[in-house]
Amino acid sequence: MDEKYYNDIKNFIDEHFDVVPTWLMKKAYYNEENMNDLYEMTVSDDGPDSMLPDREVMYVSKDAEMDKFITENVEKVSKMGFRIFQIDVEDRILLGSDQWQINDKGQTFYEASVAPLMEAFNSYQNQVEDYSAVEEIKAEISKSSVEENRDVDTNKNSRKNLAK
Incomplete structure (x- = not known):
C-alpha cells in the first residue's frame, strides 16, 4: 500500500471515528447495569468467540451520516471484516474487528477492512450528493414551470385588456 493511500485511510478514520481501546468498552459494558445497552448488529455465518472483538481498538462513529451508511449496509460492512454494535443509550455505531x-x-487490517469501508462510504456520499443535485434541479424546473405559467396567464390577461 502506498503512503498516500495509507494517509487517506488514516484521515478517513480521524474524520469519521473516535478510536477507543477495547478494554475500555469491556469495562463500560461488561456489567449487569449496562450489558443491555450494547447490541451487536453484525451479519455473520459463525458466532464470535467473545462479546467484544479481539482487536485492541474499536471505532465509534462521530457523525450521523456514517451511522446511517453503516445501518443501511450492515451485511456489506460485516463482510469487510467488521463487527458492528449499536450503543442504545447514545444511539451511536461502534465498529470492531x-x-x-x-x-x-x-x-493488513487497513487494507482488508478500512480501505473497503472508506471506498464504499465515499461512493455512498457521492450518490447522496448526486441525488441532492437531482432534487435541486427538479425543484428549479418546477419553480420555472410555475413562473412560466404565471407569465402565460399574465400575457393572456394583457391581450384581453388590449382587445377592450
Missing part, C-alpha cells in the same frame, strides 16, 4: 495485524491473505 477480530483481525489483528495481517489476515490469511497477507493484508
